[in-house]
Amino acid sequence: MSLRFNAIQNLSTSAEVKVEESPRITSVFGSNVFTLKTAREFLSDEAYKSLQASIKASQKIDRAMANQIANGIRAWAESKGVTHFTHWFQPLTGTTAEKHDSFFTLKSDGTPIEQFEGDALIQQEPDASSFPSGGLRATFEARGYTAWDPSSPAFIMEISGGKTLCIPTIFVSYTGDSLDYKAPLLKATEALNKAAVDVCNYFDKNVSKVNVTLGWEQEYFIVDEAMFNARPDLVMTGRTVFGHTSAKNQQLEDQYFGSIPERVYAYMRDFENEAYKLGIPLRTRHNEVAPGQYECAPIFEDVSVAVDHNSLLMDVMERVARRHSLRVLLHEKPFAGINGSGKHNNWSMATDTGVNLLAPGKTPKTNLMFLTFFVNTIKAVHDYADILRASIASAPNDHRLGANEAPPAIISVFIGQYLSKVLNDVKERVSEKMDETDESMLKIDIHKSIPELLMDNTDRNRTSPFAFTGNKFEFRAVGSSANCSNPMTVLNTIMAETLKQFKKEVDALIEKGEKKEIAIMHVIRQYIVAGEKVLFEGDGYSDAWTKEAEKRGLPNVKTTPLALDAMVTEKAKKLFESNNIYSHSELEARHEIELEKYIKKVQIESRIMGEIATSHILPAAIRYQNLLANNIRGLKEAGLTEAGFANQKQILEKISEHINKTSDLVEKMIDARKIANNIDSTRTKAIAYQSQVKDTFFDEIRYHVDKLELLVDDREWYLPKYREMLFLR
Numbered sequence: 001m002s003l004r005f006n007a008i009q010n011l012s013t014s015a016e017v018k019v020e021e022s023p024r025i026t027s028v029f030g031s032n033v034f035t036l037k038t039a040r041e042f043l044s045d046e047a048y049k050s051l052q053a054s055i056k057a058s059q060k061i062d063r064a065m066a067n068q069i070a071n072g073i074r075a076w077a078e079s080k081g082v083t084h085f086t087h088w089f090q091p092l093t094g095t096t097a098e099k100h101d102s103f104f105t106l107k108s109d110g111t112p113i114e115q116f117e118g119d120a121l122i123q124q125e126p127d128a129s130s131f132p133s134g135g136l137r138a139t140f141e142a143r144g145y146t147a148w149d150p151s152s153p154a155f156i157m158e159i160s161g162g163k164t165l166c167i168p169t170i171f172v173s174y175t176g177d178s179l180d181y182k183a184p185l186l187k188a189t190e191a192l193n194k195a196a197v198d199v200c201n202y203f204d205k206n207v208s209k210v211n212v213t214l215g216w217e218q219e220y221f222i223v224d225e226a227m228f229n230a231r232p233d234l235v236m237t238g239r240t241v242f243g244h245t246s247a248k249n250q251q252l253e254d255q256y257f258g259s260i261p262e263r264v265y266a267y268m269r270d271f272e273n274e275a276y277k278l279g280i281p282l283r284t285r286h287n288e289v290a291p292g293q294y295e296c297a298p299i300f301e302d303v304s305v306a307v308d309h310n311s312l313l314m315d316v317m318e319r320v321a322r323r324h325s326l327r328v329l330l331h332e333k334p335f336a337g338i339n340g341s342g343k344h345n346n347w348s349m350a351t352d353t354g355v356n357l358l359a360p361g362k363t364p365k366t367n368l369m370f371l372t373f374f375v376n377t378i379k380a381v382h383d384y385a386d387i388l389r390a391s392i393a394s395a396p397n398d399h400r401l402g403a404n405e406a407p408p409a410i411i412s413v414f415i416g417q418y419l420s421k422v423l424n425d426v427k428e429r430v431s432e433k434m435d436e437t438d439e440s441m442l443k444i445d446i447h448k449s450i451p452e453l454l455m456d457n458t459d460r461n462r463t464s465p466f467a468f469t470g471n472k473f474e475f476r477a478v479g480s481s482a483n484c485s486n487p488m489t490v491l492n493t494i495m496a497e498t499l500k501q502f503k504k505e506v507d508a509l510i511e512k513g514e515k516k517e518i519a520i521m522h523v524i525r526q527y528i529v530a531g532e533k534v535l536f537e538g539d540g541y542s543d544a545w546t547k548e549a550e551k552r553g554l555p556n557v558k559t560t561p562l563a564l565d566a567m568v569t570e571k572a573k574k575l576f577e578s579n580n581i582y583s584h585s586e587l588e589a590r591h592e593i594e595l596e597k598y599i600k601k602v603q604i605e606s607r608i609m610g611e612i613a614t615s616h617i618l619p620a621a622i623r624y625q626n627l628l629a630n631n632i633r634g635l636k637e638a639g640l641t642e643a644g645f646a647n648q649k650q651i652l653e654k655i656s657e658h659i660n661k662t663s664d665l666v667e668k669m670i671d672a673r674k675i676a677n678n679i680d681s682t683r684t685k686a687i688a689y690q691s692q693v694k695d696t697f698f699d700e701i702r703y704h705v706d707k708l709e710l711l712v713d714d715r716e717w718y719l720p721k722y723r724e725m726l727f728l729r
Helices: 003-011 036-042 045-057 063-079 118-122 182-200 225-229 232-237 262-277 303-323 364-383 385-390 395-400 416-429 436-443 485-511 516-534 543-552 560-568 570-578 584-637 642-677 682-711 722-727
Strands: 084-088 100-102 104-106 112-114 144-148 155-159 162-173 210-224 282-287 293-298 326-329 343-351 466-468 473-475
Touching: 003 225, 003 722, 036 045, 036 063, 045 063, 063 118, 063 162, 118 144, 162 182, 182 210, 182 303, 182 343, 182 364, 182 485, 210 225, 210 303, 210 485, 210 722, 225 232, 225 326, 232 584, 262 282, 262 293, 262 303, 262 326, 293 303, 303 326, 303 485, 343 485, 364 385, 364 416, 364 485, 364 516, 385 485, 385 560, 385 570, 395 560, 395 584, 416 516, 485 516, 485 570, 560 570, 560 584, 560 682, 570 584, 584 642, 584 682, 642 682
Parallel strands: 084 162
Antiparallel strands: 084 100, 104 112, 144 162, 155 162, 210 293, 210 326, 210 343, 282 293, 343 473, 466 473
């Protein structure tokens, strides 16, 4: 019996995994996290204050104090049964990394002791040449460093009964170049903090810090583990390269917010329990639109911690799924013809005085501050749309963007009719020459134009990649498997740059004698005019919008190799270097790494397509072809005229055509891949893989294979079908 039929048979006998839950989430939340509350118990006053200052005020911890903190963390970890520790970081592989060391060591006289010193807490030395570096590190230049990030708390990971203390860190080369996602994010967040505080001080001198907040929404698919194992394409790539859509998919939309299947529900509860212990504040779980698709989302957090929690959760989700004989699919488009999965990044800014800078207020002053940050965000997205597009570019996301409720590649901003009217009023009513007209505009309560229930009065537009949703912007174009750091680093950087320019222009007008509020309104008006081309309220999928976007000069780059070009333009280099985020060499390296990732992912997909077509599809089709041929031959020998086996002959001809086409196309695809592999330039090779391999062959080979799936005897078809993977639980 084939793996497919074994998987179907075993579904009914799958044992239910019992999930132990605490009666209240609050009783376990953060129990495996070294929070400040925990630190208060295990650290001296001096060490506690040092750690607190580092977390809240970004002050450096000296090595002498680090020894005290390390001893306190070890004491806490050992009280929970921990024997090993690791520096936990996020290299440019797209996954997390860790190397475990034990607390155990020997003194000079051979006495065994448990020890965790400040040096081990602060810094470790993984092999930098073994991770993607884009040429920044070679094998003979292997040294790299992981450095403790106190802003993200240490935590304990429990795996198979073992417990490991994880220290969140950044990862840099011996020469100081960033080799991870985290270090640039921290730099970009600090750049935005400084720029935003300067602008906030126009309105409130008490603001001394602006925190960037992030709330991600993680979409994912769940399939049975046996089904997964019977699909080599899912095992190798995370998506199905072949598979005809089932008769029923998502057309009835009955999956969305429907009752959660029991087996999936048990899995959700299990990974949520793990997440709560790690301090991940999950709040929401529900069925998504596509069959077999689900979503979870947390409460908003500081952007750095939120990014760590999302990376950690993806690891937890995959590990817990195996306990339930399930597999979680985080690929952006695991199944054709139905919705893909995104990771919507809900982004905002909040002051240390408790004000959300993207939430309308109730007075002219607070609304002028809201309007300032709101308009600056739109201007930033307009000016740097190409770089923002590059931040979410990947081979998996190319499959998703532009269809089935995913936003298109054109970066636009949706703000809704109410705020569109507000911006239009400001643009029309503030005069070119600053005079009393400007001051009279300020006397109008702007909040009267902005409904108090703005969150309910702002419509949703699923085709918009960047939408205002009441008190935040939702970057919907981020892919489900992505690390949130990359788009958040870019968004924070372009916002910091735009705010710096805004302050410079306002200050110049104030120096000329203009009132502060008048100067602010005048620059806001200029920014509305400069950025309004990126505003769009309609259907992002329509041909009309594609044409309109072209007229407006908005970039529409649909493929990753070309989208990534925006990372290494002079504009990008100036932007990132002036804000101390990336040097030129770091940008070039990341561009190289992302191109290499694209090449390898498409190459793997191409190889598995060829392998499955040759060793799974064609043998099954040929067996059925022979069966039909023998049937026709027997009918002929029985004396039937051609009319008596016309249907069989027609089916045979169709099968033969699809067999020949599949075989020919696979051979041509292999030849195209060989040609691409001989190209030296990484960019040119990536474009060749995209245009000459993926775009030329993937869909056409799939078309013929999927037709064979409909024609070949079901008993001969060894790959689990869509109806089985998506609907059988």
